[in-house]
Amino acid sequence: MNKHFRRGLAKGVPIAIGYMPIAIAYGVLSSVYGMPAWFVLASSAVVYAGSAQFMAANLMITGTGVWEIILTTLLVNSRNLLLAAGLAHNLEAGRRSRSVWRSVR
Structure with a gap:
């Protein structure tokens, strides 16, 4: 394996561990609901x-x-627009437009 890939994999393990309880809870909820x-x-x-x-x-x-x-999901996720607006000043001018584009595609 590539050295960079292994390093990225190692850095991603704590994030994956953090997602596990939420994923299990969603799976249990969906199972109970019969999805x-x-x-x-x-x-x-x-x-x-x-x-x-x-x-x-x-x-x-x-x-x-x-x-x-769909509308409610968009409304719930619209909070990310406010978060992005609050963090935009931390980006360089050239990177700001690219970052905005990446966040919407």
Whole structure:
């Protein structure tokens, strides 16, 4: 293995350990709600926000429509816009526009 890959893997282990309890809790909640395993895996791969996943699972169980779930998910994740605006002054001028572009794609 590449030296940089191994170093990155070693630095990622604490993050992975931190995500494990949340992932297990989401799996248990989804199992209790009777969600199909393919949906749980797909939502974990597509949605990178634990709070949005838990919220969407609760809304789906109550029979909320798809568009309402999407809108609520966008609203929950809009907090990241405020966080990015607060941190933008720490970036260099050239890096700022590239960072903004990366955050929205």
